[in-house]
Amino acid sequence: MAKKMKLSQISDILQDLDVESLEGVTIEGDIELNISGGGGLNPALAYALGNEISQISLHMANIGRMLGFPAEQLFASAFGMAESPQALQTPPRIQELIDSRFEVSKVDNWKNKIQEVTLGATSADGGSRKSTVTLGGENALPYYFDAEMPHRNYVTVDVFDMPIGMAKAVKGNYEDVINDPAEWAKKVVRDFNADMVTIHLISTDPLIKDTPAKEAAKVVEDVLQAVDVPIVIGGSGNPEKDPGVLEKAAEVAEGERVLLASASLNLDYERIAKAAIDHGHVVLSWTQLEINAQKELNRKLMKQCNVPRDSIIMDPTTAALGYGLDYAYTNMERIRLAGLMGDDELTFPMSSGTTNAWGAREAWMVSSPLKQDSDWGPREYRGPIWEIVTGLALSLAGNDMFMMMHPTSVQVLKEITQTLYGSIETEEIDITNWIGAEV
Amino acid sequence: MKINSPLEAYKFLPATNCGECGEQTCMAFAAHLIDRSKDLTECTPILEEKFRKKYEELDALLAPEIREVVIGVGDNVANIGGDDVLYRHKLTFFNQTKFAYDVWDTMDEKDLIERVKYIQDFKKFYVGNFLTVDMVAVRSTSGDPEKFAAVVSKVVETTHLPIILCSFDPEVLKAGLEVSKDRNPLLYAANKDNWKEVADLALEYDVPVTLFAPNDLDLLKSMAKTFAEMGTEKLVLDPGTFPTGKQLRQTFNNFIKVRRAGIEGDREIAYPIMAVPFTAWMAHDDPVSASYWETVVASVFTIKYGDIMILHSTEPYAMLPELHIRDTIYTDPRKPVMVDPGMYEVGEPTADSPVLVTTNFALTYYTVESDISSNKIDCYLWAIDTEGIGVEAAVAGGQLTAAKIKKGIEESGFNLQTDTTHNTIILPGLAARLQGDVEDETGANVMIGPADSGRIPGWMEKNWPPQKK
Numbered sequence: 001m002a003k004k005m006k007l008s009q010i011s012d013i014l015q016d017l018d019v020e021s022l023e024g025v026t027i028e029g030d031i032e033l034n035i036s037g038g039g040g041l042n043p044a045l046a047y048a049l050g051n052e053i054s055q056i057s058l059h060m061a062n063i064g065r066m067l068g069f070p071a072e073q074l075f076a077s078a079f080g081m082a083e084s085p086q087a088l089q090t091p092p093r094i095q096e097l098i099d100s101r102f103e104v105s106k107v108d109n110w111k112n113k114i115q116e117v118t119l120g121a122t123s124a125d126g127g128s129r130k131s132t133v134t135l136g137g138e139n140a141l142p143y144y145f146d147a148e149m150p151h152r153n154y155v156t157v158d159v160f161d162m163p164i165g166m167a168k169a170v171k172g173n174y175e176d177v178i179n180d181p182a183e184w185a186k187k188v189v190r191d192f193n194a195d196m197v198t199i200h201l202i203s204t205d206p207l208i209k210d211t212p213a214k215e216a217a218k219v220v221e222d223v224l225q226a227v228d229v230p231i232v233i234g235g236s237g238n239p240e241k242d243p244g245v246l247e248k249a250a251e252v253a254e255g256e257r258v259l260l261a262s263a264s265l266n267l268d269y270e271r272i273a274k275a276a277i278d279h280g281h282v283v284l285s286w287t288q289l290e291i292n293a294q295k296e297l298n299r300k301l302m303k304q305c306n307v308p309r310d311s312i313i314m315d316p317t318t319a320a321l322g323y324g325l326d327y328a329y330t331n332m333e334r335i336r337l338a339g340l341m342g343d344d345e346l347t348f349p350m351s352s353g354t355t356n357a358w359g360a361r362e363a364w365m366v367s368s369p370l371k372q373d374s375d376w377g378p379r380e381y382r383g384p385i386w387e388i389v390t391g392l393a394l395s396l397a398g399n400d401m402f403m404m405m406h407p408t409s410v411q412v413l414k415e416i417t418q419t420l421y422g423s424i425e426t427e428e429i430d431i432t433n434w435i436g437a438e439v
Numbered sequence: 440m441k442i443n444s445p446l447e448a449y450k451f452l453p454a455t456n457c458g459e460c461g462e463q464t465c466m467a468f469a470a471h472l473i474d475r476s477k478d479l480t481e482c483t484p485i486l487e488e489k490f491r492k493k494y495e496e497l498d499a500l501l502a503p504e505i506r507e508v509v510i511g512v513g514d515n516v517a518n519i520g521g522d523d524v525l526y527r528h529k530l531t532f533f534n535q536t537k538f539a540y541d542v543w544d545t546m547d548e549k550d551l552i553e554r555v556k557y558i559q560d561f562k563k564f565y566v567g568n569f570l571t572v573d574m575v576a577v578r579s580t581s582g583d584p585e586k587f588a589a590v591v592s593k594v595v596e597t598t599h600l601p602i603i604l605c606s607f608d609p610e611v612l613k614a615g616l617e618v619s620k621d622r623n624p625l626l627y628a629a630n631k632d633n634w635k636e637v638a639d640l641a642l643e644y645d646v647p648v649t650l651f652a653p654n655d656l657d658l659l660k661s662m663a664k665t666f667a668e669m670g671t672e673k674l675v676l677d678p679g680t681f682p683t684g685k686q687l688r689q690t691f692n693n694f695i696k697v698r699r700a701g702i703e704g705d706r707e708i709a710y711p712i713m714a715v716p717f718t719a720w721m722a723h724d725d726p727v728s729a730s731y732w733e734t735v736v737a738s739v740f741t742i743k744y745g746d747i748m749i750l751h752s753t754e755p756y757a758m759l760p761e762l763h764i765r766d767t768i769y770t771d772p773r774k775p776v777m778v779d780p781g782m783y784e785v786g787e788p789t790a791d792s793p794v795l796v797t798t799n800f801a802l803t804y805y806t807v808e809s810d811i812s813s814n815k816i817d818c819y820l821w822a823i824d825t826e827g828i829g830v831e832a833a834v835a836g837g838q839l840t841a842a843k844i845k846k847g848i849e850e851s852g853f854n855l856q857t858d859t860t861h862n863t864i865i866l867p868g869l870a871a872r873l874q875g876d877v878e879d880e881t882g883a884n885v886m887i888g889p890a891d892s893g894r895i896p897g898w899m900e901k902n903w904p905p906q907k908k
Contacts, residue, residue, distance in 0.1 A: 097634070098665045100707065102656035104700040145692045207872045237835045266837045288828060288836050317832065322565065322763040324802055324829060326770045329742075330528045337526065359831065361891050362759055369893030370813055372569070374561045377755030385731060389738050389760045393767065396742050416735045419687050426684030431653055431718050435578050435605045435627075439720040439729075439751055 106146045110340040114138045114347050115309050116150075119196065119259055119282060120230025126255040126280070130228035133195055135313065135400040136349035141336065142398055143420040153395055153417040155402045155410050156196035156232050157188035158355055161211070161219045162203040167364035169383040170405050181219050182226035189227050192407040193414065198232035198261070199223045204245045205236035213241075213248035220249045224256060232259040232284075232403070239267035243275075250275035259351075262286035262315060265297050273305035283307055284351060286315040289327050291334055295345040302345075309348075313401070318352040320360040321390045329397050336398030349400040354413075357390035358383065358405065384408040392416055440523050441500045445469035451497035453484045472501055474530065474773075475523070504702050505709050507534065508647050508673050510574070510625045510747075511601025517573055519675070519746040520711030525702050528772050535769035536740075537747040538761060539574035539603050541717060544581050544590040551590065555597045557753060563762055566805045570762040576627070576749045577615065579606035584614035591615040595622060603627050603649075603749065609636035616644050625649060627713075627749075628677060634662055641671055649713055653679030654689055656696065664707050675747060676708070680715040682722040682736060691739065698744040711746035720751050730757045738764045778804045780824035782851040786817035790860045793818045793903055795888065795895075796844060797867060798825040798833055807892040814896040821864075823847040831869045841876035848881065855883050863905055867892075 061071035116137040121127025133154050139147035163178045173192075177184035181199060188194040201216040203209040220233055233249045235242035246260050260276050262284035263269035276283045285301055287293040294316055301307040316335055319328040332350060339347040357363055363386035368376045376382065387409035391402045395417050404410050418424050442448060448469040455465070460481045462468040471477035479501060480486065485494045507521040521533040540558045542551055555575055562569040575594055579587045587606065594602060595618065604615040605627040612626055628651035629637035641648035650666065652659035656678060663674055678693040694712060701709035716736040723729035730752035737748060737757075741764050750761070780799045785808060797807045799822040811818060823843055825833035833839035844864070848855065855862050864883050866873060868890030877885045886905065889898045 093635070093639075094665055094669055095635075097631075097658075097661045098668060100657065100661040100664045102660045102696070102700070102708065104696045104703070104705075143688065143691055144695060205872075239837065264836070288832055288838075319829070319832075321760060321767065324800070325764075326767045326772065327776065329767060330526075330772055333526060334528055361893050362763070365891070365893060368563075369810060369896075370564045372813075373563055375755060376759065381727065381731075381754070381756035382759065385734055385756055385760050388731075388735060389764050392735060392738055393742055393764060396739070412731060412735060416739070419684060420691055420739070422685060422688045424684050426686075426722075428684070428686060429682060429718070429721050431679055431681060431715075431721065433607065434715065434718050434721060435607060436580050436582070437717075437721055438580070439717075 107140065107144075110140050110146060112340055112342045112344070112347055114336075114339055114349060115312070117282060117310055117313055117349050119232075119257055121255055121257040121280070125257070127257060128224070128228070129230055129256060131230075132257075133230050133401075138336075138340070138398070140340065142395060143422075149421060151400070152421045152423060153400060153402065153414075154195040155193075155404055155414060156198045157192060157194035157410060158198050158200060158403055158405050159184045159188065159223065160200045160202055161216065162209065164202065166405070167358045167383055169364070169380045170358060173407055182222040185223045185226045185231075188407075189229055192410055194229070194410065196230045196232060196401075197223060197227055198234055198403055200234040200236075201245055201249065202234075202236045204241055205238045206241055207238075208236065210241075213245045216245055217248040217252045221252050224253060230257065230259075232261055234261040239264075243268045243271035246272050247275045250279045250281055253281065254279045257281055259284055259313060263297065263301060265293060269297065269300065270305050273301055273307050276311060277305075277307060282311045282313060284313050284315050285348070287317065289317045289319070289324070289331050291316070291331060291338070291346075294335060295343070298345045298348065312348045313351050314346075314348045315351045315353065318354055318356045318390065318394060320357040320363070321386055321393070322362060323360050325390060325393060329393050332394055332397035332399055350394075350398060351401040352391060352394045352399045352403065354387055354391040354394070354402045354409075355405045357387040360386055362386055384412070388412045388416075395420075440473075440475075440503060443473065445473050448472045448497060448501070451485075451493045451500075452482060453490060455484065457484060459483045475503075475533070503533070504704065505698070505711065505746075506672060506674075508675060508711050510537075510603075510623060510647055512621070512623050513599070515599045515601055516623075517601045517747075522698075522702070522746075525699060527768060531771040531773060532769050534746065536745050536765050537573040537601075538737075538765070539576040539747065539749050540572060540753055541576045541578050541605075541749060541751050542590065542594065543578040544583070544586045546590070548593065551593055552597050554753070555594055555600075559598045559600055561753070561758060563759060564809065565763075565766065566802060567809065570766060572758065572762070574601045574603060574747075576603040576605055579608065579611045579615075582606075582608065582611065584608075584611045587611045588614040588618050592618045595619050601625070605749070607633055607651075609633055609640060612637065612640055616640060616646065620644050620646070623647070625675065625747075627651070629662060629666070631658055631662075634665070638666055638669055638671075641666070641673070642669065647673035647675060649675040649677050651677045651679070653677075654681065654686070654693065655679075656693060659697070660708050663710060667707070672710075674710045675713050676710050677713040677715065680718050680736065680740070682716075682718040682732065687736070691743065694740060694744045712744055714740035714745035714748040716740065717749050717751045726752075730754050733757060734760055737761050741765050742768050776801055777827035778822055780822050780847060780850075782853050783808070783820045783822060785811050785820050786815065788817045788819050790858060791904065792859075793861075793865055793899070794821060794855065794859060794863065795819065795865045795867075796821045796823060796870070797892075798823055798828060798830055798839060800825060800827050800829045800833075803829045807895075810892040810895055816896065816899060819853070821847060821851070830867045834870050834872065839870055839873070841873055841880040844873070844877055845880040855881070861905060 065071045114136040118132050118134045120129035120132040134151050137150035159181050161181050177187050185197045203211040204216050235245045259282045263272040264286045285297050316331050319325050335346050363383040384406045391413045449466050452465040460468045503521045503523050505520045505522045508519050510517045517537045518534045524530045562571050577591050603625045606612050626648040628649040630651045650662040681687050681690045716733045719733035720729045733752050734757045777799045804822050825838040828838045862883050865886045865888045871887045874885050
């Protein structure tokens with residue numbers, strides 16, 4: 001005899017049925033579903049009924065499966081679903097996270113290694129440096145998981161052979177040594193953690209003091225005496241005078257494996273290259289924000305002047321944050337990517353004249369020259385961060401060595417580049433509940 | 440974007456060359472679609488019903504690899520994501536990183552309003568425009584839903600900037616949503632414990648939501664997949680920003696990995712990424728060190744794939760570099776770097792007005808031009824062809840020489856002797872060494888201006904007009 005029940009009663013009876021309680025349950029006779037209202041059901045009610053019926057059929061199907069019948073296949077073919085009994089059991093609200101593994105591949109076309117270049121020579125190699133600095137060797141963009149970065153970034157701090165104009169925030173650090181390049185060099189190594197020193201022989205410029213090359217070379221000797229880190233020797237930037245100045249400097253620094261700054265397309269780069277080869281130094285190949293010019297100069301240094309590959313570093317030019325850093329950044333990034341992907345004319349370590357950041361008015365001006373600007377705040381804090389962010393951006397583009405000036409900038413840039421490099425150990429910080437942090 | 444040649448896009452276009460998009464041909468329009476300088480909706484014919492299928496197909500093919508997510512409403516809407524490349528020179532990056540500065544629900548009302556207004560009004564003039572910051576993030580530090588709602592109300596009242604609601608407590612988020620739901624705020628955040636409730640909120644209120652899975656990319660992807668399955672792709676991913684040491688290195692690589700996977704076509708993880716440089720404040724007690732480190736972390740993740748970030752320091756020495764590094768990275772590298780060489784009139788110069796020399800590097804030119812014009816100085820500004828290199832570098836590199844200056848003057852058709860009463864040229868301070876050569880080459884008097892054009896007004900007061908000899 002048929003027994004009449006309300007849908008909800010059926011659902012209530014069946015909802016507790018699962019594997020454990022299946023035993024002892026018997027379903028007898030017919031179950032008649034009496035849905036009143038026919039086609040005139042309102043949509044909400046129809047939806048509710050549909051839900052109940054589906055839940056019941058789900059229970060029924062589960063019983064079917066208990067009894068060994070592959071109910072899921074029946075459902076799948078009936079509703080045209082390709083797979084998975086889960087789909088059936090999925091309620092509108094997901095109760096468990098859908099498990100998923102994150103996967104990403106390493107870059108497969110970074111096949112070329114950046115050339116390793118060592119600056120400085122110890123007594124074992126005919127020099128008098130206590131330590132050396134090796135740049136390059138990368139097989140990936142800096143700090144990327146794709147390949148180990150073999151050497152950290154290095155900072156060489158600028159020293160000048162005469163007093164020069166400097167931003168106030170920079171000058172305050174050097175007033176006591178501004179007339180003595182050797183003391184200046186000592187100070188940046190001793191107090192400011194410089195890895196290297198750059199001695200700029202700017203007084204040799206005919207428009208400044210026109211110091212003779214021979215006299216300038218004495219300053220180089222003084223600096224080599226004063227510090228035992230590797231050094232960079234810079235000219236004045238005068239294309240007529242520089243080759244002679246750097247030749248003489250290279251001669252007195254024989255065996256010390258200094259970096260000669262620099263060879264460029266607008267001066268007699270052959271003389272600089274020859275000075276480096278004759279006295280065992282490294283050449284800085286300097287071009288101005290132009291990747292093809294960089295290739296051309298590197299090619300000339302290698303093919304025409306026979307500079308060995310392990311004796312070239314590039315300076316593709318640094319523009320300050322807000323003053324062309326976008327070009328400088330992308331130029332370096334393109335150079336590095338081209339090198340990694342196999343362009344042998346660009347596989348050299350890079351150097352940045354990060355000090356150029358101080359040319360930005362934001363770094364040194366007391367306040368904005370424009371009335372509409374918000375307050376710029378104290379310049380003694382603006383300047384160093386300008387130098388840091390300029391250098392940091394280029395470090396991410398692949399730059400290896402930084403020429404810098406402000407001690408705070410040196411410290412923070414070293415901290416962040418060495419953190420990304422992986423050599424800074426700190427206490428772990430739990431950020432799980434950072435929102436509530438008291439700051 | 441799933442296609443990369445104009446021809447592939449052209450196949451879907453009406454091919455009538457009607458010109459309604461402003462291009463001569465459909466092929467030219469197709470090229471603009473591929474470099475994303477034009478939008479498909481600019482092709483009015485394809486929007487007609489008969490092309491519906493083609494429109495939909497092409498629209499899907501042109502969709503950026505990283506989904507775009509919209510926060511806020513109206514004029515102050517913030518779009519994030521939408522990138523197609525890993526390196527800016529490959530195309531350009533779209534939708535610059537949005538900077539949200541925090542407020543919290545235990546602040547005094549006066550401080551709160553002042554801080555929100557400061558964030559809203561902060562601006563810095565740069566190459567013809569003002570750089571500004573974008574959003575306010577409200578942190579629940581009290582844990583009290585009512586307090587949170589009160590502060591969110593106050594923020595909504597005070598500013599039109601888009602907002603982020605920050606709490607891991609769904610009750611608190613709900614309270615905040617109730618008073619800001621018509622502003623389409625971003626929820627922060629769903630995590631492994633609260634994701635069900637937060638998902639319900641995101642779906643119920645139809646707002647974007649951040650998924651927070653500190654240093655756990657499997658969990659992050661699982662959550663993204665689950666949320667998408669539940670019906671929302673308005674997601675922002677926060678893989679955790681650990682502020683120091685090896686944890687920060689790991690964070691850096693998490694950002695690289697997530698973005699690389701997304702650009703390479705893993706749709707399940709192809710969402711905008713959030714960085715939280717705020718955490719620098721958990722590592723430093725001294726506010727200057729904390730601000731510095733926060734700026735450093737913000738710079739790293741502006742350069743490497745952060746699409747939105749939450750920051751704390753509103754010191755100008757933090758905000759100015761943050762704004763500039765963002766502009767650096769998001770400037771379209773395809774835009775011209777030079778202005779046409781030649782003589783430009785600033786204001787209404789007469790024969791008594793000064794003649795200033797600068798370079799044709801766009802940035803130099805516009806900086807000098809804005810410094811002069813905003814101070815209402817009438818003058819002739821001479822952009823010498825230095826191949827787009829700035830003054831200091833051009834003097835060092837030989838692109839700015841006396842001969843170049845002479846040539847520039849001759850080619851402009853301007854005659855110093857007859858068109859001015861003073862026969863004088865003012866060189867930039869950074870080109871001072873050229874003074875003698877320029878006098879010899881041009882026969883004009885040469886004065887040396889300041890090294891920074893911001894000082895031109897002061898220099899003019901002292902030095903112009905020149906003393907008669």
